[in-house]
Amino acid sequence: MKRLLYILSAIAVLLLLHWGVGSLLLDGPIRQGPYYYQIIILAGINIILAVSLNLTNGIAGQFSIGHAGFFAVGAYVSASVSYYGGPALRGMLAFLPMVAQDSVVLLIALAAAAVATALAGLLVGIPSLRLRGDYLAIVTLGFGEIIRVLILNIDAVGGARGFSGIPKLSNFFWVYLLAAATIVTVWNLLRSSYGRAFLAIRENEIAAQAMGIDVTRHKVLAFVISSMFAGMAGCLFGHYTMYLHTNSFTFVKSFEIIIMIAIGGLGSIEGAVLGAVLLTVLPEAFRSFDSYRMIIYSLALILIMIYRPQGILGQKSLFGRKRAGKGTGSVNGTNGSGDAPASAGARVSAGQP
Amino acid sequence: MALLELKKAMIRFGGLVAVKELDFAVQEGELFGLIGPNGAGKTTVFNLITGVYAPTSGDILFDGKPIQGQPPHKIAGAGIARTFQNIRLFTGMSVIENVMVSNHMHCKVGVFGAVFRSETWSREEREYRNEAMRLLELFQLDKLADEEATNLPYGSQRRLEIARALATKPRLLLLDEPAAGMNPQESADLMRMIRRLRDEFKVTILLVEHNMKVVMGVCERIQVLVHGEGIAVGDPAAIRKDPAVIEAYLGKE
Numbered sequence: 001m002k003r004l005l006y007i008l009s010a011i012a013v014l015l016l017l018h019w020g021v022g023s024l025l026l027d028g029p030i031r032q033g034p035y036y037y038q039i040i041i042l043a044g045i046n047i048i049l050a051v052s053l054n055l056t057n058g059i060a061g062q063f064s065i066g067h068a069g070f071f072a073v074g075a076y077v078s079a080s081v082s083y084y085g086g087p088a089l090r091g092m093l094a095f096l097p098m099v100a101q102d103s104v105v106l107l108i109a110l111a112a113a114a115v116a117t118a119l120a121g122l123l124v125g126i127p128s129l130r131l132r133g134d135y136l137a138i139v140t141l142g143f144g145e146i147i148r149v150l151i152l153n154i155d156a157v158g159g160a161r162g163f164s165g166i167p168k169l170s171n172f173f174w175v176y177l178l179a180a181a182t183i184v185t186v187w188n189l190l191r192s193s194y195g196r197a198f199l200a201i202r203e204n205e206i207a208a209q210a211m212g213i214d215v216t217r218h219k220v221l222a223f224v225i226s227s228m229f230a231g232m233a234g235c236l237f238g239h240y241t242m243y244l245h246t247n248s249f250t251f252v253k254s255f256e257i258i259i260m261i262a263i264g265g266l267g268s269i270e271g272a273v274l275g276a277v278l279l280t281v282l283p284e285a286f287r288s289f290d291s292y293r294m295i296i297y298s299l300a301l302i303l304i305m306i307y308r309p310q311g312i313l314g315q316k317s318l319f320g321r322k323r324a325g326k327g328t329g330s331v332n333g334t335n336g337s338g339d340a341p342a343s344a345g346a347r348v349s350a351g352q353p
Numbered sequence: 354m355a356l357l358e359l360k361k362a363m364i365r366f367g368g369l370v371a372v373k374e375l376d377f378a379v380q381e382g383e384l385f386g387l388i389g390p391n392g393a394g395k396t397t398v399f400n401l402i403t404g405v406y407a408p409t410s411g412d413i414l415f416d417g418k419p420i421q422g423q424p425p426h427k428i429a430g431a432g433i434a435r436t437f438q439n440i441r442l443f444t445g446m447s448v449i450e451n452v453m454v455s456n457h458m459h460c461k462v463g464v465f466g467a468v469f470r471s472e473t474w475s476r477e478e479r480e481y482r483n484e485a486m487r488l489l490e491l492f493q494l495d496k497l498a499d500e501e502a503t504n505l506p507y508g509s510q511r512r513l514e515i516a517r518a519l520a521t522k523p524r525l526l527l528l529d530e531p532a533a534g535m536n537p538q539e540s541a542d543l544m545r546m547i548r549r550l551r552d553e554f555k556v557t558i559l560l561v562e563h564n565m566k567v568v569m570g571v572c573e574r575i576q577v578l579v580h581g582e583g584i585a586v587g588d589p590a591a592i593r594k595d596p597a598v599i600e601a602y603l604g605k606e
Contacts, residue, residue, distance in 0.1 A: 188468050189464070192468075192474060196457060199443065199445070200457075203444055203445050204444075206425075209425035209426050211429060211434070211454055211458075212426050212455065213426055213458065
């Protein structure tokens with residue numbers, strides 16, 4: 001009951017924001033409003049991508065660079081659903097007001113994207129997650145490129161011309177609703193037994209196995225969840241831009257998402273959000289520097305990596321208590337003080353019954 | 354019936370026979386030691402039992418059922434837990450999280466339950482935390498529960514590894530050189546703790562150890578391994594007098 005209330009109030013707040021942002025930027029007095037609106041939308045989509053990739057790369061520690069591939073699968077599958085199936089669906093729903101029709105079509109497209117990318121994740125994940133480190137990275141990179149080339153050769157989705165005529169169904173509300181859902185999902189997973197299993201695999205695979213964790217199964221699980229959200233992000237992206245081209249889904253996009261989570265702090269959800277926002281806004285903010293833009297942008301990234309190699313937020317959590325434990329009470333004298341002082345008391349009593 | 358039984362277990366790495374037709378049986382509730390000079394294949398035997406390696410030939414029976422060749426997580430699920438010679442903690446996680454990881458294989462809540470925080474999820478989460486806390490208290494680690502495992506002093510890290518292994522609720526606990534790097538006082542404490550574990554947790558313990566004081570002091574029966582072959586088995590007094598063992602350790606006169 002309480003949970004339902006939370007969800008409803010979150011949706012109400014989002015709707016209010018949606019109305020506020022829309023009327024201010026789209027129909028409002030601000031000259032460059034629509035431009036800012038688009039940046040906000042893209043930031044939201046990048047948040048979904050970064051937070052979901054963080055589950056695989058940061059939390060489960062499996063270095064995947066094929067996220068743009070799943071993003072593409074979701075975008076194209078859902079766009080086909082609404083492009084080819086949309087009119088028929090609307091015919092069946094003609095009795096509903098326009099907004100409701102839009103929502104139903106979008107939700108069906110989202111579901112299709114989620115199912116398709118989850119399956120794709122499973123298909124890629126099962127063989128490739130038996131590999132480690134560099135090998136996994138190469139396989140996922142290859143997958144992303146294969147997907148891109150495949151799409152380029154499917155005429156029904158526009159091939160090299162690009163896929164145009166996709167209905168505009170996504171907006172601030174849907175993007176940030178999914179962003180919130182992604183964050184909550186990863187956050188809750190991280191604070192559950194599954195999250196601990198993922199972290200354990202990242203920290204030490206051999207020990208994780210010895211403690212009864214089916215390592216391959218859990219890697220695939222993390223991978224599938226993460227690709228599913230990437231696919232849904234793709235759906236919202238395509239239904240916002242109304243046009244898709246494979247150029248948006250090259251491995252450069254995958255690296256961009258990796259940079260977001262590396263900048264924010266691998267494994268930290270807040271870090272992924274921060275990284276996604278920064279990497280969407282910074283290149284735009286540097287536009288006034290004209291041709292120096294990319295230089296300044298790369299310099300900013302290099303400087304962050306030199307001075308904060310663990311990312312801006314590192315592993316820290318901004319809100320709430322730690323993942324597991326009673327509180328934040330830390331113990332003095334253990335950090336770097338060597339064996340003697342901290343364990344002396346414990347050692348003496350350790351053996352007494 | 355023996356809880357763990359090795360029957361002609363053998364593993365070959367290319368031309369090297371690391372363990373050669375090894376036979377031994379550990380009875381339920383026993384404190385069993387596995388000793389031998391460096392490179393005798395003690396840790397390899399552990400790796401065979403826990404599924405890190407599959408034996409080239411031979412059988413490994415746990416509770417009468419063959420387990421050889423099964424993946425490590427299945428063997429852990431069957432009730433065998435272990436510690437490692439070179440400590441393998443989940444260093445980036447807190448002390449209590451390290452212990453709670455071991456509960457995961459018993460967890461009944463699904464992914465959806467975890468994401469939506471179902472009733473089962475919160476009940477299990479509470480249970481796991483309480484169980485982990487109890488174990489940490491037993492090992493004098495409860496005050497360090499929220500500390501990152503990597504920050505613990507060496508002795509505490511060793512204790513945490515044992516606590517983590519016990520949290521899987523094993524019937525057989527394998528300890529790989531638990532006294533490595535400990536001073537005499539610490540090893541004496543460790544010996545008391547090992548006996549107490551066996552009595553309180555009703556767990557059978559198989560340990561590999563170099564420290565003869567610990568092995569002779571705590572084990573009820575000992576298997577001696579030299580160059581991958583079992584050369585003697587018996588109680589500490591018999592092992593101490595066995596001419597083949599003396600020869601393996603000290604050489605012939």
